[in-house]
Amino acid sequence: VSPLPSSPRGVGAMEIVAMDMKVSGMYIARQLSFTGVTFRIEEIPLDQQYKIVYNKAAKLWAEALMVFQQAADWIGLESRKSLWGQFWSAHQRFFKYLCIAAKVRRLVELAKEELAKDKCIVIGLQSTGEARTREVLDENDGHLNCFVSAAEGVFLSLIQKHFPSTKRKREKGTGIKRKRKQRGRCPKALKGVCDPVGVIKISDDSSTDSDMGLDSDFNSSPESVFETDDVIFVEHTYNGFAAEDRGSFHLLPSQKEMHSLRELEHVEKMKQDLLAKVKALGKELPLNTLDELINHFGGPEHVAEMTGRKGRVVCRPDGSVMFESRAEQGLSIDHESHSPFPLVFSLPQLVAIISEASSSGISLQADRRVKNQKRRVHMTLELPWSADRAIQQFGRTHRSNQVSAPEYVFLISELAGERRFASIVAKRLESLGALTHGDRRATESRDLSKYNFENKYGAKALDRVLSTILNHTENRVPVPKGYDRGEAAFFHEMKQGLISVGICCNQMKYGTVAVEKDCSITKFLNRILGLEVDKQNMLFQYFSDTFDYLIEKDKKEGKYDMGILDLAPGVDEIYEESKEVFLTPGHPQDGQVVFYKISVDRGLKWEEAYEKSLKLTGSFDGFYLSYKTRGCKHTCLLAEQSRGKNFILYKPNIGKQSQPESLDSLQKKYRRVLPEEAKEHWESSYHFSLKKCNHAVWNRSCKLIQEGKECFQGMRLRHYYMLCGALLRVWSKIASIMADITNTSYLQIVRLKTKEKKKQVGIKIPESCVRKVLEELKQMDENVKRKHNQ
Template sequence: MGKAVLDLQNKLPLARVVYASATGASEPRNMIYMSRLGIWGEGTPFRTFEDFLHAIEKRGVGAMEIVAMDMKVSGMYIARQLSFSGVTFRIEEIPLDPTFERVYNRAALLWAEALSVFQQAADWIGLESRKSLWGQFWSAHQRFFKYLCIAAKVRRLVELAREELAQDKCVVIGLQSTGEARTREVLDERDGQLDCFVSAAEGVFLSLIQKHFPSTKRKRDRGAGSKRKRRPRGRGAKACRPTYEAAGVIRISDDSSTESDAGLDSDFHSSPESLVDDDVVIVDAIGLPADDRGPLCPPQRDPHGPGILEQVERLKQDLLAKVLVLGRELPVNTLDELIDQLGGPEHVAEMTGRKGRVVSRSDGTVAFESRAEQGLSIDHVNLREKERFMKGEKLVAIISEASSSGVSLQADRRVQNQRRRVHMTLELPWSADRAIQQFGRTHRSNQVSAPEYIFLISELAGERRFASIVAKRLESLGALTHGDRRATESRDLSKYNFENKYGARALSCVLNTILSQMENKVPLPQGYPGGDAAFFRDMKQGLLSVGIGGRESRTGCLDVEKDCSITKFLNRILGLEVHKQNALFQYFSDTFDHLIEVDKKEGKYDMGILDLAPGIEEIYEESQQVFLAPGHPQDGQVIFYKITVDRGLKWEEAYTRSLELTGPHDGFYLSYKARGNKPSCLLAEQNRSNLFTVYKPNIGRQSQLETFDSLCRKFYRVTAEEARELWESNYTLSLKHCSHTSWNRQCRLVQEGKDCVQGLRLRHHYMLCGALLRVWGRIAAVMADVTSSSYLQIVRLKTKDKKKQVGIKIPEGCVSRVLQELQHMDADVKRKRAHGQGFPVPSTALCPLALPCGPGEVLDLTYSPPAQVFPPPSPFTFPLPQDPAPTLLLGTPDASADPATLVHQGCDINFKEVLEDMLRSLNAVPPPEPPGPLGGGAGVPGGGGGPERQSVIQFSPPFPNS
């Protein structure tokens, strides 16, 4: 689609283009078709789209915010959405039932055994290319455990739904997959008869074994439809490979880590043509003790012995039997169970794409029934169900991806059912675009009340994988569309976003620690059964059981796979037992947090747009300087601000706050130690975590919290009357004097002629606002030269007079260099303007003409070019009429002011350009008759002096009477 739009724009170079999108661009790469924006190309900071993409992705979500803001500042972009006022969001973390946990653990062990059995069968029959095999295996693995994750939340969702219904609300449940495929398979096997609910998870496992288990038939099927590559001489059949006695590592390069639902719910179509080593599953000897190998090591058999095919078939049948036994305990289809638990089809409006469902009848029996109603297609059935929900006939609606677009389920003023909607997300979609589509079903215009959103996430660590994807996309979507990553629902899911550079570094660190025994400063999770040694042993075995591991190195340790991504890691750990995956994920999460904390201390962490002085209202613009910035198709400007922040807390405000405090230890305190014959004064407020927030007269709220013990060691509590004099004295003195002067009556730095800001109320900050994208590279280069870091912090503020500013914070040490760079840039732009190409304006065109504009008269200075195309004119050589009769230029004002001052006076039209344009047309098409009275001269609409020109807009007189 993007290529088609690009081609269309290339074929219509003169066309005006408007880009309109319902959901925006969730990633910068999706902007590739927006070539007319002027963000990249000749005359811009980025020569190609690839340069732009690299720069933005390198700097993360913060840079995306800059892109959106720069486009808005330039007037080329507008993004509007419904207000989220009144909308509530919450995460409901659901604990696992002990019975469910036992079933999950059994399933994890069986999948580990299946991995080993698939590997052994492939070796025995000499399967050459295994890319398709392992793609199918890991795709099924992911789908199986995703179904279990969803099933773990059904019981709690039903409880929540009943609670909300009891409060006169109605419920909308969002999911993605319906599990209909497995139901159809069982229906076909049983000749259209069903007497029980079907397990979608069991169907995924059985289908994998029945359709994709390694066999000679699989080899024949492959050879029938494609050419076989001949094996080079000297390379024996893979069945004749050494039978690695100590099988422990399974190196699998291919992974079905697709994020699309298509990859989850459909077969994995891959052409297994390649014979490169990466396509082969290699089992290496790693020297693990026998008890470490777990289910990975079934007894090895001689691949050259008799009855190989019979043995492979026996492996398959044994595995099928074990799956069938496990299937008796696996949860049934989520959608069918939800409908059954919430009252059946009579009380639940189902809007999905499936054609039939399994229902429980009044006599206790279970049967399959079609969703179709007489004379209606499935689409019309969904519309009928929507009408029943909106009329209040049904108070629960279940929607899938099939009904996530174009259906309005909000509390509309025009419908009977105006109960508040509670939108519960049982299954998060992989895409932010799809998530927003589904969230938007219940939050639309003309609604009586805003919806409540509840995201249900189980305690299974592996499910963070699904929340991580949506969190990442929602963050970037909010940054690109609104210039603020907090503009979307990601504020509730952002803690699950691990798909960034910190996630990759944390994963590498964790895998190196567990597999390669490298040192990690992050402590291990507390309370793991068996201690640290058991943790490392279990995690090592667990990673190997889900195919994460490399070859054994010379030191006896395992090398980490080079292609193990966050997506792959979070997919695979779904296959670990619950306590193992939670412990491993906790270790990964702790490492992730540690790396972020380190970068924060070193000033390298991108925190997006920060409030410059949160909670402070005394913010003033002290000065500003405007600089021109180069751009295409037009230049922009940036403004350098000096901001003054008064951090002090007046006594009146402190006293008012103290009256609102209710804690037993809240109030004013004085220090035991006196400095300058005066103790220090503060106001302490206890918060929920039993820590104290401290307020001081000179710096206001202190960012660092204090414990009660620390507070009592240095301070003692006093009344407000005792604290008042010291508070006011400190507040007044700190306006111009640092703390050293207050304590010692002098400051060494001040005596040396330097500035000291220790304890001062006033702080100065420097900001660069405006068309930031055009100067981003220049400022980053200056910052890197001065501070050795090219990181630019974006800040926002609101001044005392209610002005809002968003821009780059410039450290004080970089101010002089940044100003020099901006001055050079400004001079370059002005120089190019002075020597720019274009038609020179005749001096006579700038002479005042006697056409004064009377009060109430209309100046028509708009111009539409004639139908015929003018050839490029030569420089103007003709003189304008000497007699300034009212015949030309439609009421040019009688003013001696410099025309440059008329460019933007009173309205947004450049009069100089209008004059040039009209003179150019007059020079190219000379009038057939001499100018006549006003209304009949050349260039006058409706006159005989040339083609008729239609006025588009009329402006009131923009000039003062003079």
């Protein structure tokens, strides 16, 4: 296979390579057909009570960020990388739990609707929240009398284990392992050199990766301390310099010792106050999702749980709550999770919950060999971090020998930050589809692709958004329409929000606000989870609008890689007018490419337009006629409301218009009419535009046609030229020809299905390049034939 050009082509290159290898018979990517499988995304609105709790949590995390920073400053903590790693990891997990909890009520409603339709439910999760349940169980000596909140546990654990008051200020040069012998534990050391106020006890669950050795000039402590406790030493500083930087050692004045003690007491008080606030919030936080789901569906006897956890919290018939071991229920966890046909979907168990632990190997499809053959509805409550795991989990309900294909339902809340979880899976699924099918849309990403922001446009959009908010640089994207307090207020509010989640930070030295280094799309989407709901959604909307604007700009300039583009989606009138076959050189064998001329009738017949109009329900939907006439003719169209106040327009000569129209623009140029009045104008335009351009309609003649050139503007019948076959062998030469003529070497891959039901996938050749491309292909063909004849 000839090498691809050196410029990175991303997913598009994967498609081309996979297609070429399949054409050459070198590559087979077997995958179960998705025929009969349905996909849908349920976007779930948040109720007002949930928003209140979420906003409280966001404010408390913003406060926790400030408290952690202050505490680290008070004790002079120098190396803070580990601290902030733990903080933001907990931050992400906390809000992930809240995102999942927001969808539980709606999931239960949907599941009950599907059960009423005589179907079975599979609910996909990744985490079980067992760790927090175990912690509470240990704290209460093995007893539990209530359901546990996993989100609260994450927050409490962060403060208890990683608050700066229990971390040793690391020395300079941290990260280089000291080879010298540890000192400071010698019982013969001089007494009185270090007072016990410089010692803090470490709780059993604290963790520190700094060693306990002290420098020779500050190397002792009372023996009793060393004999009885694990300790941590806080090095006192004068004017920012540690003891070892001050030269000769001298005893600390007692008032300094007292000041140091007060500092430590103050930091400890900050910690306890923060813990108290988290515990108060914990009373309102949602409970463990898995336990809550099982409880909603009637308890363990009605739900088949296939997870790796060893125990669960259940509600007894008398209303009391207790912890029970799953191993006591008759089957071992390993047996239940890994048997080929587990004992699920046997009445009354029509609901199964699977986690990452049971996402491979297990068969939950409507198999012909099992008694229960009801259609499976696979609901994904929590998307996994990688596409591989997503495919594995989806594959549990879609396998060979099934009676019916499953339905997939992706539950995504209206929280903007949750797009992060869909984004990473969408990106990976695109790559997977490109490699296995030669089409990035061949996998489930056709439903998730709108959530994929991890590409060059996402990075550009983020850079522009942050620059606009912080530096007030010009951005042509207006603030979201739902925000009514003006542009200046929007940018000020968003700046404060970005500071509260650590994306931006105040630079005291310069009195400015700067963006945190290495702020990627992933980090941005992770962090904005910590903003209040409305603020989060507004910021994400502004980012999303900027993202769409950049893509639209590149599309207009012809720079956008749209992958395999449907040449005429929804149009059946496609005719193959001619084709020419050319041989291409290759190793180990020669290949061939086929040059097609395709005719596409884009027009929309009156009967189809009228039938479509009958299904429209919007107050502004229907037929419209232009106020102005051109060439004594009114322009007629059919308008269908899409999102917000934008309308999709259908015209008799070109069918569906690619650009949506706003309601204001529509009403300025057109008036709404009844179908009876529109019919004559529609049919007239449809018939006249078959082989005549708009200029001929408006002016009765076209200057380009009179000059002997071609004009296709507004014409129903369009000609396209496609090159199919072993594309990689001719790729660089075709790209070179196009670069000379059109100033761009980008080749658009297109797909279509002709009226004769033939499917074609290939490169679209612009009309201006057809002559040169054919000359090159003929020359290549002659060279191959000459080589064969020798």
